[in-house]
Amino acid sequence: MESSSNEFRPLDHKYIVEYIKATPALRSQLGYNLDDLKIREVGDGNLNFVFIVATPSASLVIKQALPYVRSMGESWSMSKERSYFEAEALREQGLYYYDRTMSVIGMRYLEPPHIVLRKGLISGIEYPLLAEHMSEFMARTLFFSSLLHLTTTQHRSSVAKFCGNVEMCRLTEQVIFSDPYRESQHSYWTSPYLDSDAQAVREDNILKLEVAELKSRFCERAQALIHGDLHTGSVMVTRDSTQVIDPEFSFYGPMGFDIGAFIGNLFLAYFAQDGHANHGNDRKLYKEWILRTIVEIWTLFDKKFTALWDDSNNSSGEAYLPEIYNNAELQLLVKRKYIKDLLHDTLGFAAAKMIRRIVGVAHVEDFESITDTATRAKCERQALDVAKMIMKERRRFEAITGAVSAIQEFHK
Amino acid sequence: MESSSNEFRPLDHKYIVEYIKATPALRSQLGYNLDDLKIREVGDGNLNFVFIVATPSASLVIKQALPYVRSMGESWSMSKERSYFEAEALREQGLYYYDRTMSVIGMRYLEPPHIVLRKGLISGIEYPLLAEHMSEFMARTLFFSSLLHLTTTQHRSSVAKFCGNVEMCRLTEQVIFSDPYRESQHSYWTSPYLDSDAQAVREDNILKLEVAELKSRFCERAQALIHGDLHTGSVMVTRDSTQVIDPEFSFYGPMGFDIGAFIGNLFLAYFAQDGHANHGNDRKLYKEWILRTIVEIWTLFDKKFTALWDDSNNSSGEAYLPEIYNNAELQLLVKRKYIKDLLHDTLGFAAAKMIRRIVGVAHVEDFESITDTATRAKCERQALDVAKMIMKERRRFEAITGAVSAIQEFHK
Known part of the structure; x- marks a missing residue:
């Protein structure tokens, strides 16, 4: 379930596809057929990127901590290690995947009407x-x-x-x-x-x-x-x-x-x-x-x-x-x-x-x-x-x- | 100042002389002439060995934590790692030497009339x-x-x-x-x-x-x-x-x-x-x-x-x-x-x-x-x-x- 990339890089709509394809734990969660991948960035909080990733048959959330407070800009730095503690706290509830270097967490998508x-x-x-x-x-x-x-x-x-x-x-x-x-x-x-x-x-x-x-x-x-x-x-x-x-x-x-x-x-x-x-x-x-x-x-x-x-x-x-x-x-x-x-x-x-x-x-x-x-x-x-x-x-x-x-x- | 032996061994009146001779930080504190070494075990507490070691011109205390509560016998085990925290707390006051494996601390002898x-x-x-x-x-x-x-x-x-x-x-x-x-x-x-x-x-x-x-x-x-x-x-x-x-x-x-x-x-x-x-x-x-x-x-x-x-x-x-x-x-x-x-x-x-x-x-x-x-x-x-x-x-x-x-x- 845990993995680690070689270096940190912020996710975007393009890179996240590469990232998922290169990560077996995420691919298997999505059912391997990634041709029709829908990706939506929904992070409305102050701190992180949050992507909902869905195929016609499966879905998950990918959350990435950034090394600064998103709502305040890069000048307000903030350890991305917070995602480690989030992953630790999530172990019992819907954690699929954690990458410490990328500060990326893969977790259950709470489907509508949530x-x-x-x-x-x-x-x-x-x-x-x-x-x-x-x-x-x-x-x-x-x-x-x-x-x-x-x-x-x-x-x-x-x-x-x-x-x-x-x-x-x-x-x-x-x-x-x-x-x-x-x-x-x-x-x-x-x-x-x-x-x-x-x-x-x-x-x-x-x-x-x-x-x-x-x-x-x-x-x-x-x-x-x-x-x-x-x-x-x-x-x-x-x-x-x-x-x-x-x-x-x-x-x-x-x-x-x-x-x-x-x-x-x-x-x-x-x-x-x-x-x-x-x-x-x-x-x-x-x-x-x-x-x-x-x-x-x-x-x-x-x-x-x-x-x-x-x-x-x-x-x-x-x-x-x-x-x-x-x-x-x-x-x-x-x-x-x-x-x-x-x-x-x-x-x-x-x-x-x-x-x-x-x-x-x-x-x-x-x-x-x-x-x-x-x-x-x-x-x-x-x-x-x-x-x-x-x-x-x-x-x-x-x-x-x-x-x-x-x-x-x-x-x- | 810090050193480490290969394994733990309780000190006694004989072994402590060998130990001091093999430990430059302690030898130098005692002035190198170790022919007339006086050693007295004075530990009256519940937990440790305490030796006062003196030459005619210098002195120090060697304290060793044992892996059990001394006053209760070996059946009441107690991590000897406590000496690490003692050494950490002593850094500013009279610590000469610390050996983590042996749980041995060398420190100032508080001379009479203390x-x-x-x-x-x-x-x-x-x-x-x-x-x-x-x-x-x-x-x-x-x-x-x-x-x-x-x-x-x-x-x-x-x-x-x-x-x-x-x-x-x-x-x-x-x-x-x-x-x-x-x-x-x-x-x-x-x-x-x-x-x-x-x-x-x-x-x-x-x-x-x-x-x-x-x-x-x-x-x-x-x-x-x-x-x-x-x-x-x-x-x-x-x-x-x-x-x-x-x-x-x-x-x-x-x-x-x-x-x-x-x-x-x-x-x-x-x-x-x-x-x-x-x-x-x-x-x-x-x-x-x-x-x-x-x-x-x-x-x-x-x-x-x-x-x-x-x-x-x-x-x-x-x-x-x-x-x-x-x-x-x-x-x-x-x-x-x-x-x-x-x-x-x-x-x-x-x-x-x-x-x-x-x-x-x-x-x-x-x-x-x-x-x-x-x-x-x-x-x-x-x-x-x-x-x-x-x-x-x-x-x-x-x-x-x-x-x-x-x-x-x-x-x-």
Whole structure:
């Protein structure tokens, strides 16, 4: 499955055909008859080339990491080694092929009607299985890579490996935990409406105190192997299917960063709905569905995660040895504490992700697609104000429902 | 300076002479005339051989890690690679020579009147510069290896390297965070006096909840390159000199683990004093000196650590970028929060270190040298009760003085 070219060369529509023909693992996936090859470049992200390659009978995706940030140009360099960590994280889910020198990954093409979840949320589509699937994904990936399941030896060896993905961590640190809180040439916002809001973020001492704690947790706490970029643009959906993509930011970090990324982006979708409302659809019911889904994601995550923990009494996890945590009352006590701490982390990171999408460098289509600037600014301001409140007051919430109620209250 | 033998072989009084003669770096350190070589094995620790090697004009220490825990016998295996991490940590202080295959380190011999601090504390000797020196050592080693000083890239690369010292971390996890809280064949205590106290520790749900949090911090938080075993037996002293030795447990962990180890062991020395009192010396003044020294260590640490932080505005530290933390009020706010969190960690780890020395596997000479068993048990019980209180209530202390006062009050 793994191979390596002699040197790096960016793919293009012509070279990719040669590349596929010279690579048995890709040729066999496509069924050998390559006469009628259809190739489409669809990378709409900030970083990579993404090609959908199809024959009449088969298809795959070829993703290539470039040695710079695609959306910022070649001057913002970025190790293409991120594709190594993406391939490592993908091993269990649809990885066909990996070429380290070319930073090329061959993987499953998620055929139509799969769309990016963010686009579905903008269109107002309900996904009845989203909470079930995402809570399952997060509970399993986070639990099984943590010290609840792993021995110290397994954990430290995995931590050491993913320390190599440092450039992606640096990028996250900069765009999420730094740029929104300082003057930065890359940051922008819906001007002039949000000029003073952006300035207020840069002058908010209490907010900066909180973001420092979250940043330190991001940089120092190797709690689990996290996806690292789990927003609604990293999930492909149909009504029945939910597929997480793009784990190139993966490293050992705090669990709350993944859950917070996802929930924070659902909150952004929620606040953008007023900008997508029209006479035919006021989006009121849809907004309620989003909030219900957030509550359901957390509640199901809690349930699934603690069920895995309950079942782990014979596992080798170092954190809570059964000989020590040996009575029902204590087991409940440690689980409730763990989940509550995780909720506070989750809310903090959710807020950080929201803030950076409004006054930082990379915005979200949820808001960007609202064409009336004043309306967009109004939606963004609501989201920003709520995010600031949540970041500062997250520790007072005992349950997700309290946080969601506070947001509804705040939003009135 | 570095060399490597072909295979591992334990040193003994005969083989060490051959070894030195065959090793130019050691011969040159000893001055080449090896006719009158005096060799003394002085390893009183749990893990290694330690030889003092001297000619009439020169001396050095040769330390060899064995592939098992010396005090427990060959059945408790333990990677001798710990000497690699010790050598790495020693590079800046008195390392002459390192042989990875033999796990042999050649280093400076700390000549008389240097003694192990623990022995000095048992003898009731005051060290007027101890607080000054130890606070300086801890402030510098912890600050300069943290994200207050390092870039993310430097930090993660160092974290990855020291992940290799996992066996030492495992040992610490077991003896400090696990064994005292479960039935363990290795644990012992002053029986029968403390039988019910040891049982109470094993049945204390709240204590176990707290120790889980401390263990998770130990395992997951890569805050700084810590010594990892900074008790009073890892410090050699004279009235004017303070030398930290034995960094073989070093890895990226929470700063409070080092400061807590040292302060916790000073508290043990404090509670042992009543067992060393006699008609000529009631040790009352000495006990006061120990408490004063603990307060002074923390106060000076705080001062030196924040001074390094104040001076770091031009450094590359990732954690608190000057463009964000850009006003005096905010700078004060983040420093006070950092130091307060660190105090709480320090108190928690101090308590964990105290508990494990009373009801765990490796005890301290402070208590073991009290020959009257009932007296020893009384001293140990006081220390144990205080440690339990501190671990549970550490978050209510705003300053070290509050904690010390609470301990004096408790002790009355």
